[in-house]
Amino acid sequence: MIDLQCPIPISDYPVVTLAHGGGGRLSQMLIERMFVPTFSNTALEALHDGAILELNGTRLAFSTDSFTVSPLFFPGGDIGSLAVHGTVNDLAMCGARPLALSAGFILEEGFPMEDLWRILLSMQRAAAEVGVPVVTGDTKVVERGKGDGLFINTTGLGIVLPSAHIAPQRAAPGDVVLINGPIAEHGIAIMSQREGLAFETDLVSDSAPLVDLVMRLLEVGGEHVHVLRDPTRGGVASALNEIAAKARVGIRLDEERIPVADAVRGACEILGLDPLYVANEGKCIVIVAPEVADRVLEIIRAHPQGGQATLIGEVVQEHPGKVFMRSRIGGLRVVDMLSGEQLPRIC
Amino acid sequence: MRFVDEFRREADAQKLVRAIERLVTRPWTIMEICGGQTHNLIKFGIDRLLPPSITLVHGPGCPVCVTPLELIDKAIRIAQQPHVIFTSFGDMLRVPGSTSDLLSARAQGADVRMVYSPLDALALSQKYPDREVVFFAVGFETTAPGNAMAVWQARQLGLRNFSILCAHVLVPPAMQAILASSDNRIQAFLAAGHVCTVMGTREYEPIAEQYRIPIVVTGFEPLDLLQGLYIALRALEEGRWGVEIQYTRSVTRDGNVAAQQLMHQVFEMCDRQWRGIGLIPASGYCLRSSWAEFDAERRFDLSGVSTQESSICIAGQILQGLKKPPQCPAFGIQCTPEHPLGAPMVSSEGACAAYYQYGQPG
Numbered sequence: 001m002i003d004l005q006c007p008i009p010i011s012d013y014p015v016v017t018l019a020h021g022g023g024g025r026l027s028q029m030l031i032e033r034m035f036v037p038t039f040s041n042t043a044l045e046a047l048h049d050g051a052i053l054e055l056n057g058t059r060l061a062f063s064t065d066s067f068t069v070s071p072l073f074f075p076g077g078d079i080g081s082l083a084v085h086g087t088v089n090d091l092a093m094c095g096a097r098p099l100a101l102s103a104g105f106i107l108e109e110g111f112p113m114e115d116l117w118r119i120l121l122s123m124q125r126a127a128a129e130v131g132v133p134v135v136t137g138d139t140k141v142v143e144r145g146k147g148d149g150l151f152i153n154t155t156g157l158g159i160v161l162p163s164a165h166i167a168p169q170r171a172a173p174g175d176v177v178l179i180n181g182p183i184a185e186h187g188i189a190i191m192s193q194r195e196g197l198a199f200e201t202d203l204v205s206d207s208a209p210l211v212d213l214v215m216r217l218l219e220v221g222g223e224h225v226h227v228l229r230d231p232t233r234g235g236v237a238s239a240l241n242e243i244a245a246k247a248r249v250g251i252r253l254d255e256e257r258i259p260v261a262d263a264v265r266g267a268c269e270i271l272g273l274d275p276l277y278v279a280n281e282g283k284c285i286v287i288v289a290p291e292v293a294d295r296v297l298e299i300i301r302a303h304p305q306g307g308q309a310t311l312i313g314e315v316v317q318e319h320p321g322k323v324f325m326r327s328r329i330g331g332l333r334v335v336d337m338l339s340g341e342q343l344p345r346i347c
Numbered sequence: 348m349r350f351v352d353e354f355r356r357e358a359d360a361q362k363l364v365r366a367i368e369r370l371v372t373r374p375w376t377i378m379e380i381c382g383g384q385t386h387n388l389i390k391f392g393i394d395r396l397l398p399p400s401i402t403l404v405h406g407p408g409c410p411v412c413v414t415p416l417e418l419i420d421k422a423i424r425i426a427q428q429p430h431v432i433f434t435s436f437g438d439m440l441r442v443p444g445s446t447s448d449l450l451s452a453r454a455q456g457a458d459v460r461m462v463y464s465p466l467d468a469l470a471l472s473q474k475y476p477d478r479e480v481v482f483f484a485v486g487f488e489t490t491a492p493g494n495a496m497a498v499w500q501a502r503q504l505g506l507r508n509f510s511i512l513c514a515h516v517l518v519p520p521a522m523q524a525i526l527a528s529s530d531n532r533i534q535a536f537l538a539a540g541h542v543c544t545v546m547g548t549r550e551y552e553p554i555a556e557q558y559r560i561p562i563v564v565t566g567f568e569p570l571d572l573l574q575g576l577y578i579a580l581r582a583l584e585e586g587r588w589g590v591e592i593q594y595t596r597s598v599t600r601d602g603n604v605a606a607q608q609l610m611h612q613v614f615e616m617c618d619r620q621w622r623g624i625g626l627i628p629a630s631g632y633c634l635r636s637s638w639a640e641f642d643a644e645r646r647f648d649l650s651g652v653s654t655q656e657s658s659i660c661i662a663g664q665i666l667q668g669l670k671k672p673p674q675c676p677a678f679g680i681q682c683t684p685e686h687p688l689g690a691p692m693v694s695s696e697g698a699c700a701a702y703y704q705y706g707q708p709g
Contacts, residue, residue, distance in 0.1 A: 017454045025685060262348045269351060271463075272695055329360035329569045331392015333705040339684035343437030343461065343695070 023234025023279070024338035028242070047246070048167065049090040049230065052160060059160035061096035063087055066153040072115065075189050076204030077281075079152055080122035085207050085281060086232070087156040088130050092214040093228045093284070095164025098132040102155045105139045108147035119150065130209045132156070161215070163222040170226035171247035175315040176293045178286040180213065180306035181206070182259040183236055187278035188267045203263045208282030213305045217286065221296045227287035230280070234338055237276035239285055240323045241337040253313035253325040253335065277338045287315065354568030355391075363573035364396045367580060374400040375583050376532050377576065378525070378668050380518060381539035382409030382696025383567050389701045391569045397576070404532075404668035405701075407521050407624065408539050410486040411438050411694035412666060414514045415620040416654045419444040422483050422512055425647050426457040432475060434468040435483040436490075437461045441693040445655040465497035465511070472501070472509040481643045484511040489541045491515050491632055492606035495613040498634070498641045510643040515632035516619055518542050519550050524627050525667055526558045533668060535579040537565040537572070540594035547602025551590045559588045566594035613638055622656075622690060623663025662689035665698055672702040679703060 019026045036044060043051040050063030067083045077085075088098045103123065107116070127134055185206040192201045210230065218225055227247075231239040236258075244251045260268075260275045268275050282305060288296050293311065300306035313325075323335040379385055385405045388394050394403055407413055423444050426433035433449070440449040440461060453459035458478075462468050465482050472480035484494040494511060501509040518539060525531060538551060543564045555562045561582035565575030575593040582588065592598050610632070619631025634642045659677045664670040672678050672691070682688040684703060691697030 015451070015454045017450055019450070029685075265348050265351070269348075327391040327569075328355045329357050329391050329393070329396075331394075331396055333390055333392050336704045343440060 019339070021233075022338065023232070023238055024277075026339065027234070028337070046167065049093040050096070050156075050158075052094060059096075061091045061094035061158040061160050062156075063090040063094070063158075064153065064155040065090060066151060068148065068151050069190065070148060071190075071193050072119065072149060074193050074205055076186075077207040078119055078122050079150060080119035081126040082207050082281060083152040083154045084123050084126035084130070084132075085209050087154040088132060089210045089230045089281075089284075091156045091158035092209075092211045093166070093230050094158065094160060095166040095214070095218060095225075095228065096158030096160045097215060098130060098156050098158040098211060100135040100157050101127060101132055103134050103137040104153040105137070106147055106151040106153075107139065107141045108149050109141055109144040111149050116150070126209065130211050161218055164218050164225070165223045166225065166228050168227050168229070168243045168246035171243050171249050171251075171287050171315050172226065172289075173249055173315055173317040174290055175226055175287050176290055176311050177240070177251060177253070177313040177315065178288065178293070178297055178300065178309060179236070179259070179312050180210075180284050180286070180300050180303075181282075181308040182261045182264065183231070183280055183283060184260060184264045184268065184275035184278035186281040187235070188264045188275075190279075191271075192267065201263050201267065203261070203267075206280055206282035208305055210282065210284050210305060213284065213300065213303045216303060217296050217299050220299050221288050221292045224289040224292040225286065225296065226289065227285070229285045231283055231285055232281060233279050235275070235277040235279060236283075236285065237274070237323065237335045238337050240335070243285075243287070244323050245321045247315075248320045250316040250319035250321075251313055251323045252316050253323065255325050255328050257310055257312045259308055259310055259312075273342050276335060277342050351568070354566075354570040356570070360396070360569055360573055363570065363577055367401075367573070367577050368398050370577065370580050370584055371398050371400055372584060374402065375534050375580060376402040376404055377535045377537065377579055378404040378406045378533045379537040379565070379572070380406040380408040380522070381542070381567075382412070382694065382698065383541075384408075384537060384539070384565065384572060385698050386696060386701045386705075387567055387569065388572055389705045393569060393572055401576070401580070405665065405671070405698040406536075406668060407525070407621065407666040408487065408518065408542075409666070409691060409694050409696040409698070410490070410516065411442050412662065412690040412697050413516055413621045413624065414439070414442070414485050414690070415622045416445060416656055417620065417652065418512065418514045419448075420652045420654050421644065421649050423447055423449060423452050423457075424649055424652055425481055425512065425643060426452050426459050428479075428647065430478055432458045432460060432471055432478050432480045433483070434460050434462045434471060434480060436463075436485065438695055439483055439485055441687070442690045443687050443693070445653070465494050466500070469497050469500055469504075469506070469509060472506050473504070476508060478508060479646070480509050482509075482511045483514070485514045487516055487518055487539070487542050488546045488610075489539075489544075491610050491614065492545060492603070495610045498613050498638055499609060501641060502638075510641050510646050511634070512643040513614075513633055515614065516621065517616070517630050517632065519554060520627050520630035521621065521624075522551075522554055524624070524630075526554070526560065528667065530667075530669055533560075535561040535563070535583055537575045537579060538562050538590075540564055540566040540571070540597060543592075543594070543598045543602065545603050545606050548590050548592060548598065548600050555589050561588050562590045564590065564592045564594050564598050566597065621666070623660075623666050625663075657688040660689035662691050662699075665691055672699040673706075675699070
């Protein structure tokens with residue numbers, strides 16, 4: 001039983017740092033030591049991209065996400081389209097078709113009305129593309145200086161396909177790990193626009209809805225599709241580490257097979273970042289039983305969101321809880337979870 | 348990707364590994380100077396491809412790791428002053444001082460900003476003329492020219508609100524300190540390719556002569572590292588010493604003369620404390636007295652900054668190549684990237700971080 005007398009579980013951090021929101025180990029600590037025990041219930045403890053609730057025999061997926069991206073407009077999207085894609089993708093990762101979205105806006109006094117209008121139209125287009133209505137919302141305005149222009153929260157409700165049985169725990173030795181295209185594009189596209197780092201690139205964010213792709217691959221793979229996960233903050237490495245830990249299996253990657261666009265690799269090499277830890281917004285890790293792997297890969301490749309899909313690794317019995325990778329030159333190394341934010345190196 | 352993939356080809360790497368296996372007749376201990384080299388050796392699993400008779404020892408070339416605790420405490424003290432914008436390379440922000448680090452100072456309200464170049468800090472001082480902008484000038488000879496340029500430009504622009512907290516360190520005195528130590532077991536060095544791109548290789552020649560040791564100036568990609576090791580091992584097996592350059596696509600004997608001239612105009616050599624190692628004479632750069640107006644240590648009152656190093660951390664022995672990270676009793680237990688006791692656990696060039704992040708799966 002937790003009450004106000006209980007000591008704060010993460011006493012070694014007297015204040016919240018940015019790393020607590022970075023999607024790595026500190027985010028996980030915050031969730032596992034503070035949020036989950038406080039609100040303890042079975043739907044929450046599954047710790048999936050969304051909660052699964054049963055209602056009269058129908059499984060509902062329920063997910064929420066807040067968007068604080070800066071800059072608000074970036075190559076390949078804006079905070080509005082991102083807020084729709086982020087939540088519908090979280091529902092899709094539960095094997096659910098989105099039913100409805102809510103949208104909450106926190107606006108800063110002085111925010112240009114024209115920018116707000118552009119963002120709303122962008123949200124409307126993104127929602128129409130997926131065929132999901134925005135059915136309720138909320139608006140708050142905070143004083144100038146107390147917000148970063150605009151924050152958006154979206155919450156989504158979806159109906160889980162009867163054939164879908166998606167859970168990180170279902171990753172089993174022998175399964176293969178697929179991804180629907182080149183990684184790290186969203187994170188690098190955003191970084192290329194930030195103050196102090198503007199570099200010339202044609203790179204655009206991969207922000208896209210994955211609902212249709214997931215529905216199609218579930219038609220083919222059914223219950224043989226074991227895990228779906230969109231590797232957003234913390235990137236592919238953090239998502240796979242979470243899966244390996246939950247399922248108590250090892251995940252073995254092959255560096256040579258992981259698709260990374262040259263522009264992204266170049267930016268990562270210069271900044272000393274590892275693309276495995278950089279955010280994606282239109283990517284999906286698909287872990288499937290080997291017997292359906294070829295057919296699922298074919299379906300993903302035939303889809304507009306999956307033209308460059310590849311097999312990047314496999315689930316193994318060795319090293320349970322760990323992700324490891326065969327390097328390009330044949331050495332083996334661990335791919336650990338990131339501890340905080342990735343920081344560019346000195347030289 | 349051009350200029351990267353060529354240096355990561357598995358077939359070529361395997362050829363070099365075979366050549367090294369054929370060459371080596373007895374155990375050898377080689378130190379790679381630079382933390383960037385350490386990380387790639389472990390990240391690509393090169394250490395495990397080599398014959399077991401070769402011991403790779405990780406050197407002190409991690410600027411973040413050797414920056415003295417006192418300067419980190421001073422950085423935090425400066426950053427906490429309300430009119431200051433404190434700027435730093437990202438890598439420095441997580442390094443633990445005596446009681447805090449720069450990221451925690453930021454979380455508690457200090458205006459700490461990550462920049463990618465000292466010239467970005469200079470731009471901030473133009474943008475905010477009524478604030479004091481301080482740049483944390485850390486690093487070896489690689490970052491010194493850029494930092495010298497920032498100070499030089501600040502004078503050209505007449506900026507009165509820009510200063511640097513200078514923590515520059517130099518490679519050759521550290522190599523000499525390691526070789527002169529009675530515990531030394533290093534038989535050859537892979538010198539740091541980027542440092543020598545700036546400085547050239549002349550200053551390494553007397554060291555190689557005095558200690559009769561092969562020094563191979565080496566790059567950072569897997570094939571560079573394997574080729575550098577091959578050249579060093581060939582010299583060892585043949586009983587030769589001297590300076591050889593593996594990283595010929597970037598390094599010349601004279602280096603970048605224009606950069607050296609600017610550095611000498613702005614900086615002079617001074618004694619420097621190395622975190623975990625101690626005082627090494629003439630091993631750092633400080634601002635010359637004619638540039639003292641840009642010295643943050645003179646501009647801010649830093650009296651009463653007292654420092655306290657963790658008593659468990661063996662960073663000093665790791666940075667001198669006397670021990671490897673897994674030999675530290677705190678490694679992975681009390682000391683993790685979330686709770687670092689010493690800088691090598693947090694820096695992207697630190698040896699402890701490399702072992703923690705990429706180490707063997709089990």
